[in-house]
Amino acid sequence: MSQSVTIEAEKPVKPVPTAIDLREEFESSGVKDVLAELDRDLIGLAPVKKRIRETAALLLVERARKRMGLAHETPTLHMSFTGNPGTGKTTVAMRMADLLHRLGYIRKGHLVSVTRDDLVGQYIGHTAPKTKEILKKAMGGVLFIDEAYYLYRPENERDYGQEAIEILLQVMENQRDDLVVILAGYAQRMDRFFESNPGFRSRIAHHIDFPDYTDDELFRIAETMLGHQNYHLDRPAADAMVGYIAKRRTQPHFANARSIRNALDRARLRQANRLFETANGPLDAEALSTISAEDILASRVFTMPGNKAAGLGKGDQ
Structure with missing residues (x-):
């Protein structure tokens, strides 16, 4: 008895585009809507909005290069937001998460906002589980750490912040394709924090300063x-x-x-x-x-x- 053999038809290979209209990509990706929302919801902050638009342009170009088969490398997306309280850092972080999701650089586009207390434990063996649980929630999105310099307290020998820092640095390097970390706080304190923790500075490509409102x-x-x-x-x-x-x-x-x-x-x-x-x-x-x-x-x-x-x-x- 002869057996019939089913041969699956090969899926057509999508042709590599020879040209890409960046303006069309800007509109169809939804990036235009995100930036318009940023302009509409946030008064002032002209230099911040300019940096966000520049970052969006870079990501659009990198995505276009990837689709055309050109040499490309996913840009480092970890960021530092510095400025005084109430200058819109958390709001901009939320818009950035949306923008990165629309462009396909993160899977989910959600924002997890935390402070030191969410990451650092109070006794031995407590910090690693806390930090890893937060990272698990943030995967596929953006982790926003407000007043990040409080993670590092060199004056306290029994402080467990350094353990959280080491875990964060490892994940920021090894899983940077699935998580974006934004550190935020006062400018001078963040500078001292980066001096004490050079691993963070080397992993952060975008430093954005938020001016006070007039x-x-x-x-x-x-x-x-x-x-x-x-x-x-x-x-x-x-x-x-x-x-x-x-x-x-x-x-x-x-x-x-x-x-x-x-x-x-x-x-x-x-x-x-x-x-x-x-x-x-x-x-x-x-x-x-x-x-x-x-x-x-x-x-x-x-x-x-x-x-x-x-x-x-x-x-x-």
Whole structure:
């Protein structure tokens, strides 16, 4: 009895392109959308946005070279974000994760944000499992380590941060095709951290500095934050907010957009209390949505000199 033999047809080999339209790739990959979202969501930060666009261009070109069969090498994608608190580092890291995913440089595109406490244990044998568990969660995406310099505490002989550093360095080198690490923190402290841990500096190709916001940018940020919550400043309140920003940024613990968010939270609290105590009847949407000058001017910022405002920055402003 004869047996029939099934012969699978060979799959056609996709031809190697001889030319690639980078503008078309920019749009079809979704990178254009990510950068537009970055421009729309983040006020200011012009030098940061410029570096992100340059990085996106590099990755697009490298991807095009790979498709055309040209010699290529996956660029080192580990990064360092330096700047003061509240300058958008975490937000930019999220957009970077999305961008890298759309271009095929990471599998998932998620961001895992951690600090020292998430990586370093408190006793012998505790650090390695903690660090490896975080790395497992971050694989295929981006690991964002805020205030990374706290991993290294040379003044404490019994500190276990060095163990976490060694594990991170090994993974950053051996699994760089499946994980991007972004270290973040104050510029001067990060410089000292890199001097003490040259292994990190050699593995990081992109160092991006986040400038402080200007007064005008902080005011626009305030208006945007309020707008997202369907609040707005009346004209006297807008003038009061301008004065608040000028005074607050000269005082201790100023944290850029973070300080503005805290100030607005307090202003909304004062507005709610004012309405509750003074309303004699039903309130319309305009009344419920308007921040008045008195809600801003009640801040301690207007009564305390900068050198005596040490308590500001973490709550009541």
